[in-house]
Amino acid sequence: MAAAVPVPVFTTIEQVFPDAAVLLKQGARYNLLAEQFEERFGKKPMYIVRAPGRVNLMGDHIDYQLFGVLPAAVERDVLMAVGPRDEGDPGRVTVQNLDSKYTRQTFAPVKGSVGGQDWSLSIDKTQLRWESYVKAGYYGVLEKFFTDNDELPRGLDLLVTGTVPAGSGLSSSAAMVVASTLSFLVINEKLEGMSKGDLVKIAVENEQRVGVNSGGMDQSSSVISNADSALYITFFPHLSAEPIPLPITSPRSVFVCANSLVVSDKVVHSRTRYNLRVVESLACARVLAHRLGVPIGETEKLTLREFLDRWLGVKKGEEIDADALKKGLEYIGKELDVLKLAESDGSNGTEIGVTLEEMIEMSGLSAEVFKKVYLSWVDIDATRFQLYKRGKHVFAEALRVLEFREVCLRAATDAPDDAGSALCELGRLMNESQKSLAELCESSCPEADLLTRLANEAGAYGSRITGAGWGGCMVSLVEEERVPEFIENIKALYPPYHGLKGDELSEAIFPTKPSNGASVFKFT
Numbered sequence: 001m002a003a004a005v006p007v008p009v010f011t012t013i014e015q016v017f018p019d020a021a022v023l024l025k026q027g028a029r030y031n032l033l034a035e036q037f038e039e040r041f042g043k044k045p046m047y048i049v050r051a052p053g054r055v056n057l058m059g060d061h062i063d064y065q066l067f068g069v070l071p072a073a074v075e076r077d078v079l080m081a082v083g084p085r086d087e088g089d090p091g092r093v094t095v096q097n098l099d100s101k102y103t104r105q106t107f108a109p110v111k112g113s114v115g116g117q118d119w120s121l122s123i124d125k126t127q128l129r130w131e132s133y134v135k136a137g138y139y140g141v142l143e144k145f146f147t148d149n150d151e152l153p154r155g156l157d158l159l160v161t162g163t164v165p166a167g168s169g170l171s172s173s174a175a176m177v178v179a180s181t182l183s184f185l186v187i188n189e190k191l192e193g194m195s196k197g198d199l200v201k202i203a204v205e206n207e208q209r210v211g212v213n214s215g216g217m218d219q220s221s222s223v224i225s226n227a228d229s230a231l232y233i234t235f236f237p238h239l240s241a242e243p244i245p246l247p248i249t250s251p252r253s254v255f256v257c258a259n260s261l262v263v264s265d266k267v268v269h270s271r272t273r274y275n276l277r278v279v280e281s282l283a284c285a286r287v288l289a290h291r292l293g294v295p296i297g298e299t300e301k302l303t304l305r306e307f308l309d310r311w312l313g314v315k316k317g318e319e320i321d322a323d324a325l326k327k328g329l330e331y332i333g334k335e336l337d338v339l340k341l342a343e344s345d346g347s348n349g350t351e352i353g354v355t356l357e358e359m360i361e362m363s364g365l366s367a368e369v370f371k372k373v374y375l376s377w378v379d380i381d382a383t384r385f386q387l388y389k390r391g392k393h394v395f396a397e398a399l400r401v402l403e404f405r406e407v408c409l410r411a412a413t414d415a416p417d418d419a420g421s422a423l424c425e426l427g428r429l430m431n432e433s434q435k436s437l438a439e440l441c442e443s444s445c446p447e448a449d450l451l452t453r454l455a456n457e458a459g460a461y462g463s464r465i466t467g468a469g470w471g472g473c474m475v476s477l478v479e480e481e482r483v484p485e486f487i488e489n490i491k492a493l494y495p496p497y498h499g500l501k502g503d504e505l506s507e508a509i510f511p512t513k514p515s516n517g518a519s520v521f522k523f524t
């Protein structure tokens with residue numbers, strides 16, 4: 001196995017500046033943003049910060065169980081032009097957006113201990129407000145660097161523009177939070193010496209301040225990605241990222257993102273969807289540990305990844321390689337079938353799940369302890385729980401991530417004419433993933449099922465929903481020269497696209513290649 005490349009370090013700002021490839025392609029956009037900044041704030045910006053969205057190529061609903069994922073940053077991004085403010089209260093921020101539907105906001109943090117925090121900066125979690133993402137980025141910087149009384153944060157003016165469609169599973173939120181975290185770091189001269197791993201950690205905590213219990217995939221790919229490769233990101237036993245070259249040069253192929261135009265409000269539905277998946281998979285780990293005699297503390301919320309290591313007898317802190325992990329996943333997948341964690345209704349073998357009482361009984365814990373450990377920290381709503389299906393999805397999807405990685409690494413060393421078969425292999429894995437997301441994780445929706453089917457009929461190698469699901473975007477692997485025809489076909493057959501033209505259509509369905517992670521451009 002190729003050793004995972006440690007997360008690189010930013011030693012100076014210049015090291016991440018400039019990203020020549022981006023500037024060449026997008027120079028006009030950067031200039032316009034800088035001009036607009038000057039017009040609005042009466043001075044030139046000091047920096048432009050860029051953070052991309054991401055498309056997850058393989059591995060959904062497994063990052064919060066600490067299994068590795070394989071996303072790539074997309075070309076679409078968030079740009080923030082930033083300059084320091086000289087006057088006004090220390091730390092005051094004014095944010096504007098080139099898109100006038102996001103109105104101008106100004107705010108200043110208040111020093112003083114609130115709920116154990118050194119600063120307060122009110123973030124309204126009950127409403128989706130655009131400036132919350134800017135505040136979230138600020139918060140972590142305040143809490144990490146401005147805890148003693150001698151130094152106050154520098155205020156700043158900020159102008160934002162973005163091309164990642166909002167609410168579509170391409171992580172516009174992570175792009176916003178990463179860009180704003182970087183903006184506050186760079187203006188306050190705190191970026192030097194910081195590793196990308198540190199930045200990811202701050203950005204993950206920052207995004208959780210807006211109110212989601214997510215894993216670390218989105219911020220990692222927005223920060224760490226490289227152009228022309230995807231990233232294999234692992235979270236356990238520690239964060240690491242390995243660039244994975246994609247076999248997309250012969251025949252030239254691209255990933256096409258297609259928005260189902262079904263908006264899934266993750267916060268509103270989290271009780272029956274995202275957060276429920278988190279609880280079901282944690283409960284699955286508990287029941288497995290109990291049944292298989294794997295040591296687990298009474299109040300320990302073990303993830304499925306941690307459970308697997310213990311089951312395999314891996315020593316604490318030791319890292320197993322991809323091959324051993326693959327074998328472990330294959331074994332546990334079979335074991336899960338034997339254990340029958342849920343009952344089928346007997347008629348057609350459909351899993352009907354277990355009740356809360358049954359789940360508690362299976363866990364070996366008292367009802368009181370079970371509820372405290374698994375249900376008290378999160379709000380969920382269900383009468384039946386699908387432990388078998390969720391566990392089955394997580395282990396099989398984690399295995400597909402390793403297979404996807406392996407196909408790519410093999411194609412990078414094989415003869416070039418084998419690339420076509422590598423693309424077919426990747427497509428097959430994408431289709432299997434879609435089936436598992438639809439049937440086992442139950443995070444697809446009829447529109448997504450239709451779009452992925454149409455994508456395959458229109459000649460994609462494979463197609464799957466990406467990100468949290470229940471709507472949002474599909475990602476399909478398509479030969480580049482077939483893309484115009486592919487888009488035409490989907491447009492004709494997917495009813496929500498009828499009538500879309502020009503920008504509306506290219507907002508909904510567009511090809512993308514892996515892009516570089518976040519960068520900071522300094523004006524000299």
Ligand code: NG1
Nearest residue numbers: 060061169171212214215217467468
């Ligand atoms: P999206 O699709 O960006 O909402 C969410 C989580 C990820 C991951 C995926 C499912 C957030 C911010 N991100 O992504 O960590 O769990 O779902 O694989 O909630």
Ligand code: MG
Nearest residue numbers: 171172173174
């Ligand atoms: Mg998001």
